[in-house]
Amino acid sequence: MNENKNSISPEMDEKTLREMFQGLLVPPSKVGKEEAWAKLINAIDEKIEKPKRIILKPLITWAIAAGFTVLVLLSSYLFLNQKTTIESPIASTFSIVLPDGSRATLNNGAALSYRRSFGLLNRNVFMKGEIFFQVAKHRGTFRVTDRFNHQVLVPGTEFNVISRSNYFAVHCFEGKVEVRITQRELFKIEKGEAISVKSGTINRQIINSDFQSKPAWVKGEFTFSNNSLSVVFDELSTFYGIQFNADGFDPNSRTFSGTLPVGSYEAAANILSASLGLTFTIAPDSSSITFR
Amino acid sequence: MTLPKGNYSSDELKWFRELFDKYYESIRHFAYFKIGDVDMADDVVQETFLKLWDIRASVRDDTVKTLLYTIAGNIIKNHFKHQQVVYNFQQSRETDINPENSSADEAIRMEQLNRQLQDALASIPDGPREVFLMNRIDGLTYAEIAARLGLSVKAIEKRMSEALAVLRKKFGYSL
Incomplete structure (x- = not known):
């Protein structure tokens, strides 16, 4: 370092050094001014053209992709949403096996519908009237919805649903079912239990301890063996949606054994009155039958 | 001079060319x-200059000089990794420095001195250095x-x- 310092001789004055600086030149550009200008103009033009390529191309690609996706979604939606509706013939019952292996038995005047997506994406069915379900164990919850948005949810079990304009009831014959009367009113009932809604009143009851394995209408008859009359009344009430009442005696004090036909509540009432020695009257609006 | 084909007015291009002519050298020196x-x-x-072109709509003539710098x-701060500066200034009048004394020995001595000078310049901190060079070299x-x-x-x-x-x-x- 010292030697370097000394290499600038003391004789060199400020003027000389100033001249040295003035003599220094920035090395010339390898590109050159005009070439730099041409490059600049090219870059400007490219900038203007580029956006067309950059913006439009992906836009078209995206539009095609989006259109295709919409088409696929729409067609699969339309396909999967196709509805199959089954109605039971008048004055008879009708049984079908659903795509997931569940069996539905439709009572007189009942209807059942399900979408093509049933068994693939969901197990949702829609119903009106009275249907006995024997739900197969399968992936997903089996869901029954009626016109009034009452819902029954089960994994796999047997139950009967009645949905009429002012009456809704679910009887559980096997396992457990979940019943949604409204979004907030949710009930879990077990084998032998029933829940019913009549004119907004919810009624939960145990039907029969040695309950039959199928609803009477499915079998075509009610079978009782030494059951108290209150049980018989309850079952008939639940079945026909008409209140069977006792007037002037305690229904628990009387028992009944035998079979009752399913055909009509009047026929059942006739048999009951004849075998027990009772008289009955049917209310004018057919909402109740009273025995004396 | 190439004519660009984009959709901008000839006035804009004329304005841009004027600025380019005026500041091309000094910006290049400044960067160097x-x-x-x-x-x-x-x-x-x-x-x-590309950047200036992009923002041309908002450029004011009275501040364009400062803006360019x-x-x-x-750009230098953001895109060029700071490294040890090694200058390679050229001497315009090597032989003129001491005409009456221009022996071969003297030429070598001057070249050596020049190298020392450039190394010394490189050792000045960034801020003062560019100011010094703008003054001494660009005048x-x-x-x-x-x-x-x-x-x-x-x-x-x-x-x-x-x-x-x-x-x-x-x-x-x-000095």
Whole structure:
């Protein structure tokens, strides 16, 4: 370092050094001014053209992709949403096996519908009237919805649903079912239990301890063996949606054994009155039958 | 001069060309003073003018000079990794320095001195160095430099004296 310092001789004055600086030149550009200008103009033009390529191309690609996706979604939606509706013939019952292996038995005047997506994406069915379900164990919850948005949810079990304009009831014959009367009113009932809604009143009851394995209408008859009359009344009430009442005696004090036909509540009432020695009257609006 | 084919007015292009003519060299020098590399300085010039073109709608004529230097300074700060500056200034009048004494020995001595000088310049901190070089090499006045860098004349004076102090220390001289 010292030697370097000394290499600038003391004789060199400020003027000389100033001249040295003035003599220094920035090395010339390898590109050159005009070439730099041409490059600049090219870059400007490219900038203007580029956006067309950059913006439009992906836009078209995206539009095609989006259109295709919409088409696929729409067609699969339309396909999967196709509805199959089954109605039971008048004055008879009708049984079908659903795509997931569940069996539905439709009572007189009942209807059942399900979408093509049933068994693939969901197990949702829609119903009106009275249907006995024997739900197969399968992936997903089996869901029954009626016109009034009452819902029954089960994994796999047997139950009967009645949905009429002012009456809704679910009887559980096997396992457990979940019943949604409204979004907030949710009930879990077990084998032998029933829940019913009549004119907004919810009624939960145990039907029969040695309950039959199928609803009477499915079998075509009610079978009782030494059951108290209150049980018989309850079952008939639940079945026909008409209140069977006792007037002037305690229904628990009387028992009944035998079979009752399913055909009509009047026929059942006739048999009951004849075998027990009772008289009955049917209310004018057919909402109740009273025995004396 | 190539004519661009984009959709902008000829006035805009004329304005741009005027600015390019006026500041091409000084921006290139400024970049070279900062990074000490001719190729990189060329790149900085390109980037700077492209950027100016992009924002041309909002450029005001009275501040365009400072703007160009600011753009160039930012480009260098953001895109060029700071490395040891190695200058390679050229001597325009090597033989003129001491005509009556131009022996072969003297030429070698001058070349050596030149190398030392450039190394010494590289050792000055960035700020003072570019001010010093703009003054000594481009011959800009303090007021001119102040306007270009967006600084006060006082600040330029301060940077000049800092640069001179470093050089004095190196050479033991008053320059």
